[in-house]
Amino acid sequence: MSEWLDLQLSHHLAAVEAPEGLWDRIQSADRIQSAAGPRSARPRVPRPGFNSGWFNSGWPIAAILTLMAAAGTLWLVAKGEEPALDLRRLAIQQLRDSEPLELHSSDPAEISAWMRRAGLDVKLPSETAAKVRLVGARVIERRGARIGDTQYIGEIRYQVGGDTATLLVARAGSGASSGPDGGHRQFAWRSRGQSYAVASSSPERPNAPCLLCHASL
Amino acid sequence: MVLERSERELVEACQRGERDAFRALFEAHKDRVYSIALRFSGDEALAMDLAQDTFLKLFSCIREFRGDSAFSTWVYRLVVNSCLDHKRRSWRLIPIADELFAVLRAPGDSLHAMLETEMRDRVRAAVEKLTPDLRMVTVLRYTEGLSYDQISEVLGCSTGTVASRLNRAHKALERRLAHFVSTQGARHV
Numbered sequence A: 001m002s003e004w005l006d007l008q009l010s011h012h013l014a015a016v017e018a019p020e021g022l023w024d025r026i027q028s029a030d031r032i033q034s035a036a037g038p039r040s041a042r043p044r045v046p047r048p049g050f051n052s053g054w055f056n057s058g059w060p061i062a063a064i065l066t067l068m069a070a071a072g073t074l075w076l077v078a079k080g081e082e083p084a085l086d087l088r089r090l091a092i093q094q095l096r097d098s099e100p101l102e103l104h105s106s107d108p109a110e111i112s113a114w115m116r117r118a119g120l121d122v123k124l125p126s127e128t129a130a131k132v133r134l135v136g137a138r139v140i141e142r143r144g145a146r147i148g149d150t151q152y153i154g155e156i157r158y159q160v161g162g163d164t165a166t167l168l169v170a171r172a173g174s175g176a177s178s179g180p181d182g183g184h185r186q187f188a189w190r191s192r193g194q195s196y197a198v199a200s201s202s203p204e205r206p207n208a209p210c211l212l213c214h215a216s217l
Numbered sequence B: 001m002v003l004e005r006s007e008r009e010l011v012e013a014c015q016r017g018e019r020d021a022f023r024a025l026f027e028a029h030k031d032r033v034y035s036i037a038l039r040f041s042g043d044e045a046l047a048m049d050l051a052q053d054t055f056l057k058l059f060s061c062i063r064e065f066r067g068d069s070a071f072s073t074w075v076y077r078l079v080v081n082s083c084l085d086h087k088r089r090s091w092r093l094i095p096i097a098d099e100l101f102a103v104l105r106a107p108g109d110s111l112h113a114m115l116e117t118e119m120r121d122r123v124r125a126a127v128e129k130l131t132p133d134l135r136m137v138t139v140l141r142y143t144e145g146l147s148y149d150q151i152s153e154v155l156g157c158s159t160g161t162v163a164s165r166l167n168r169a170h171k172a173l174e175r176r177l178a179h180f181v182s183t184q185g186a187r188h189v
Helices: A003-012 A022-030 A052-057 A059-077 A084-095 A108-116 B007-015 B018-042 B044-064 B071-085 B093-105 B113-128 B132-142 B150-157 B159-174 B176-186
Strands: A132-143 A150-160 A163-171 A184-189 A192-201
Touching: A003 B113, A003 B132, A003 B159, A022 A184, A022 B018, A022 B044, A059 B093, A084 A150, A084 A163, A084 A184, A084 A192, A108 A132, A108 A150, A108 B044, A192 B159, B007 B044, B018 B044, B018 B071, B018 B132, B044 B071, B071 B150, B113 B132, B113 B159, B132 B150, B132 B159, B159 B176
Parallel strands: none
Antiparallel strands: A132 A150, A150 A163, A163 A192, A184 A192
16 A cells, blocks of 8 residues: 555544534433433433334334234134244243354345345345344254254344344244243244244333334334 | 443443433543544534434443443444444535535635645545445544554454455555546645
């Protein structure tokens, strides 16, 4: 590299002082007084456009979605197609004892491409709710009862505010049943030959799993 | 533990939710966060958004900081993620208007200042055309003066990857600024 370019970059990309108004903006966006107050050990800072009033207004929608998911599950059971209940249990297990990710990325396209190598076709939404951040992915290997009977399950991990949420994807067809697990929010469903389960570690946010796919709850 | 005691105490105070500590931590890191956001985005308004987003994340997630790495590294990761997560803009009408007004406002005899402005704009425009990965490495290197090892820790990649990205960034920038290198290279405008 030329010395000229080195000098130009150092000069024109030099650090600057932050504008005076930045703190005020953060305060107004965040209402930090309540976040830093003694009533909450963890400062919870809503992002702009995601204040508590707006959040509360999303509850009826989340409730409707929950009912729809439950109705869908009942319909599948009635049709004799068992939803991916084992995946749901596994999703909760991943939240409790999370393993290190194999791919750290916030790019949905990169994660989808990476998952395809494991034979999983995962189309992640390019836009999610403001509080949701894609963290990365890993593949879980589960051995079946027979030799060579190995199933690959993709785990996609998200950060929802200060909490973790996980989305599991597997090729449909293995479904061992298990009951729901209390204390966690989770859904499971099946689509186009694949089973899915989402779970969130946040008992305070019942719609957190929904936020992984729905940007505007 | 990598933290200085004073900063560690500050972080612990923030983790307990002490309001003054948040302000002190903000003051300590605001220039660093804003500089990276500005140099990465090339836009002051967007840099303010990114800096705000970074500090909101910092305040909401500070209890997750365990002190396994330097606090500054953690802050760098937050701002890097904010920048990389942000969608790139398709249109940049305001900066173009700004440049036009800057030229109109420039005094006729300030040739050197105009050349300086021209060079600054060309260099920054060339940096903005880099892919996000290459641009971020360049910003961390030249805006913050981080070493290869520090950049690799912030980005979570190997030192070799950092060196490779910087090398590709330099080549791309030299290619885009080749005209200026040949005509003004000796002047160091």
